[in-house]
Amino acid sequence: MRRKRSAGAIIGIAVGAGALIAVTIGAATAAAAVYFARKVVTPPDKREEDxxxxxxxxxxxxxxxxxxxxxxxxxxxxxxxxxxxxxxxxxxxxxxxxxxxxxxxxxxxxxxxxxxxxxxxxGWYHLGPWELDAPYENVVIETDRGPAPAWLIRAADVSARWVIQVHGRGAKRPECLRAVPPSREAGWNSLLISYRNDGEAPESEDRRYGLGGTEWADVVAATRFAVEHGAEEIVLMGWSMGGSITLQAVLRSAEVRASLVGVMLDSPAIDWTDILRFQGQLYRMPPELGDLVAGVLGGPLGSGLTGIAAPIDVEELDPIARADEFDVPMLLMHSVDDGFVPIDGSRRFAAARPDLIDFEEFEGARHTKLWNHDPERWTGLVKGWLDRRSETVAQLGDEAQIAG
CATH class of the missing domain: 2.40.30 (Elongation Factor Tu (Ef-tu); domain 3)
Incomplete structure (x- = not known):
């Protein structure tokens, strides 16, 4: 039986195994860095009632x-x-x-x-697809970890256009249901997937999040499923950490890019170092804690201290540094007062590719609660953007036929 370590045990490990770090920054800060590093990669087994x-x-x-x-x-x-x-x-x-x-x-x-x-x-206002007044199917996607459940909600008319929804950290598929009605109205099928360690899909061997660096493989499997079931044009949509997962799938998989015509992001995790700094400040920790947590995750002691199977280099997960590699349009939505994932990373990403990214800032919403705060605007943005993708792809198809 797997035994969970208490916070005290984690701190004890940090002081012992992290002695080299402690020499320069102090045992208490080293312990805190390890504690937060372990927390960010460990799927929560219960949520705080705050x-x-x-x-x-x-x-x-x-x-x-x-x-x-x-x-x-x-x-x-x-x-x-x-x-x-x-x-x-x-x-x-x-x-x-x-x-x-x-x-x-x-x-x-x-x-x-x-x-x-x-x-x-x-923000999960809906508990399941049965509440959306649209037929749905329970399907299974074969991943390299085993079968992962998903919901398939088809458009009213037969369509080869699919939106693959990727939920965030600590969430499950219902998080993405808010995007189904505007997607369906625009004529797109919706595939809401699960991925490793989210409590529904098979676990990885280490049972830890990879912050997008491992989960992207499950998006590849979902893309393969969609293509095998008739998808010709695919949009990926990621929420919070699902945004990081989505962008890693685009950067790392030619199979994903082959059918990809766009990306939508809601409150995405773009810059993990920035996020870690922000989270540390919420707990009144020193500003440098985020960098130390990133160092623990990517360092040689990271596996033993956090349980991850391999180090996580958060700089390698930075899509801004590889912004020139993206070649499909994106809709990026984020609130200035997110409260969990700072908007700065989204702003820098949008500024790096203004030719591709339609950036929409919200005000007054919290993390992944943009629909809840302003459903009319959010729904209009999603539907309008998908409508434009349909028109653009159709126009490109017509031009290709004429050229042929």
Whole structure:
């Protein structure tokens, strides 16, 4: 049986095995760097319930929460409670007080919300494709790790155009369901995939995230599945770490590029060093912690300290450094107040390829919650961009026929 190490054990390992690092930066900082390095590559087995519930009035369909950046977000969201055994859907803010926020309750799907005191908000407003009023199929994609489940939701009319959806770190396929209606309306099939270590697909041997450096192979398998089932034009869409996975698949696989006509990114993880620095600051750690965490992940001691099978060089995962290698149009959407993945990496990526990247900044949304915050704008951007891709590809096909 696999045994999990406690935070104390991890710190003990860091002080021992990381002694060389500790000589120059101090044992406490070295321990913190190892702790965060291990945390970023370890799939979470439970999620923090960081929302405090003070009152629930089911008759009035209202809930009162302690005020925070998350609870004050405008729009509609999912609320998990009782350690993910209960789920409700919250509507917009009714009253935003100095200490508390009152929101509407749109539904309680399961569990006893009226007895709960804590929960967590996320952007998965839909729990499954059965809620989208469109036929769907449960399919299996053969990866090098084994069979991985996926959802296939076809366009209303027969189409050879496919959008492959890649969810983010700590998430699952329902995260991507928000993109299905505009994709379907634009005439594109949607394939929502799982990938190694996400809790649905087969695990890797080390059971650790590769931050895009290993998971990209599962996107290759999904592309192969789509082509075998009639796809001729493929758009990849990545959310958060799924953005990193998507971009690595484009850079590393000729098989992916062969059918690729575009990429869409929602709140993508572009610059991992920048993300690690930002995350360290959230925990009031020294600014240099992010660079130290990157050093642990990519260093010779990284495997023993974090459990990863091979070092992760975050600089090799930087798409900005290889921006000239991309040759398909992209839609990139990010919020200035993301709160988890800073927008700076997306801005630099867009600036590196303004000829290819349509960059849309949101304000007031949080990480991967752009649809929730402004569904009309977000949906319009996705559908409009896919419509333009369809028109452009069709025009190129006509020109090729004439030239032939």
């Amino acid at each position: 929302v405090r519930i003070t009152r629930v009035d089911l008759a009035a369909e209202e809930i009162t929460l302690i005020g925070s950046d998350e609870t004050r977000m405008r729009g509609r969201y999912g609320l998990w409670f009782d350690h993910d055994t209960g789920h409700a859907r919250l509507g917009d803010v009714i009253e935003d007080g100095e200490r508390e926020v009152r929101r509407s309750i749109e539904s309680v799907d399961f569990g006893r919300l009226d007895r709960s005191t804590r929960g967590r908000i996320n």
